[in-house]
Amino acid sequence: MTTVSVTLPETKYDVLIERGLLKSVGELVAKQWSARKIALVSDSNVAPLYQEQVGTSLESAGFEVHRYVFPAGEASKSLTTLADLAQQMAVDAFNRDDSVIALGGGVTGDLAGLLAASYMRGLAFIQIPTSLLAQVDSSVGGKTAVDLDNIKNIIGAFYEPDLVIVDPDTLATMKQRDLVEGYGEIVKTAALEGGEFWQLIETINSPADLITHSPELSARSIHYKASVVIADETESGTRQLLNFGHTIGHAVEALADGGLRHGEAVSIGTVAIMRVFENAGLAEKGITAKLRERLAAVGLPVTDDLLTSPKVLDKVKNDKKNRHGHLNLVYLTAIGQPKIKSIPSSEIASFLHLTVAD
Template identity: 55%
Template sequence: MLQKIEVKLPQKEYPIYIENGLLTQIGTLVREHWTKVQQVALISDSNVAPLYAEKVRIQLTNAGFQVYLYTVTAGEAAKSLGVASSLYDELLGDGFTRSAGVIALGGGVVGDLAGFVASTFMRGLAFIQIPTSLLAQVDSSVGGKTAVDLPAGKNLVGTFYQPDAVLIDPATLTTLSQRYLVEGYAEVVKMAAIASPDFWQLVTQVQSVAAILDLAEALIQASVTFKAKIVMADEKEGGLRQILNFGHTFGHAIEAGANGALAHGEAISIGMVALTQCFEHAGLTPAGMTAKLQQQLAAVGLPLTSKLIGQADFYARIAKDKKNRGGRVNLIYLKAIGEPAIYPMALAQLPQFVEENLLAVM
């Protein structure tokens, strides 16, 4: 059954649709939202395009759109100013104007890149997300963040640009490798930990990789409902939306330091555990919280530790992260499941905090 979650912001409202088999309705749904758009840039990557691009292209063509498929090489390297610039050139060469639309068909990298291109080309084109990975379906496709990376770090150049719709088909998860299904689940655990005891109870039913697929629709709906609520309260991360960064301050630094050896969700898994361990030892998070997280993440094989934590480059990467605000970072910790809190800390104090509360007690 088609589920619809509304995101209502001061300047824009849009729906998020969730249903198994939704890809068979793409032409109809897109035309409902784009009555005046004719040209469509369908942006995908070398992994997803062979699976779904032709099916989507045919439906869009049958709905009256003129469709151009642009395929980038799969992987984080596609999130670059160079790739964005190449896409601008292709759009110009194909005669795209401000009345055109961009559709992202793929995971988080494609969504971030396509959204960035849509938000900046000719000062903004219509934009729709069709996320095909669990990570993108539960997190990155919702909320309007777009970005590309710089050599210094992830997502350092970007915009807030809300889509016109998000179309989620959980059936696409069956074509993901086990590793990338599991890494997306790390973000589900993050959402559940900061959202509510009820959501956490749902994720405790996941005790195997197969269970992620069995419960996919419920996990996606709970994650999207929660994230939409946070985004509606704080669209541009001025306050409350920062709680969605639970595990990310450490996670981004670990991911960058791993030089491609860790997927995003794997690094976030490690980041959540490490940070929770720090705050539990410091007495701000209840005893047993770290073990609770570890148990849920380990059940599907997610990594829990990294030797990169505490190295000089680890702190240097945190200092370069966009979450650095005037030499301070806001660390997100748990007072309880469903009760996240923000702990401001000077970057200069972070090494001692990690040494005393994590490295010295490992």
């Protein structure tokens, strides 16, 4: 078993990574928590696959499990769904000694995490991510949130889990598009770190390769993200590096109105932002093509007609990470060499106009 430890000023937790780990959930959670009620939260896609298995394992370990299911999809990451789940917990008499487990992908982790953070001002929380995107990204770092209309992650909290359990075998039940989506975040992370991680990326040429190398891809991604989070838990400094590809990516994702997955949008955003910096002479020649090739190798989109829309610039200028009239754009001078450039909001349009050219 691979263990990545995340040590923060006020808490510490482990990320456990191993094939078949789902069979041992009850035993692992019992080492972390005493007997209590657990709200086991999944969406309607994941619940039929794993909720009964995980719930039974927890019950065998002495926990009282309440299985909650919400409709799958980004639309459920809302205050309405959050209130519905909280209402179910109240009816089932959950109190501050009880806990929440998120079993599912990124939407489940974000939603159940905010549920844990806000119900009775905070319950203990464990993440069991079942998608590649959640395993390498959203399950680590303590970000929990819901959307408001089409504004992503606008209402949330930093709330760390007590434990993260990653079983790469859950990827075998994913549709190819859902699997590949997570690779957008992996390439982003490998490009930030460089070295052996990027060398591993250069060997991935198909979705089948993702399955084969998923334990190592997850471990390396989580280790890098954990190191950044440890250094900057609340995103006031170096944690901003993790936004690489996200500024334009989030804008395109919002405008696509459900037509693009998060990892697909990150892929498009990564290529677009690097094209800007390479054309501006601030990045190594050929780096954009290198990133585009690695993303496209597994079928991820690397451009979109939405990039030509003036609405993209409006979304970017109003990004929630816009601080004091400036937006910090993350880019690479070379693989493994990230930098942040602060651009005044009034200059964003002129600086990013090159994103429409491929």
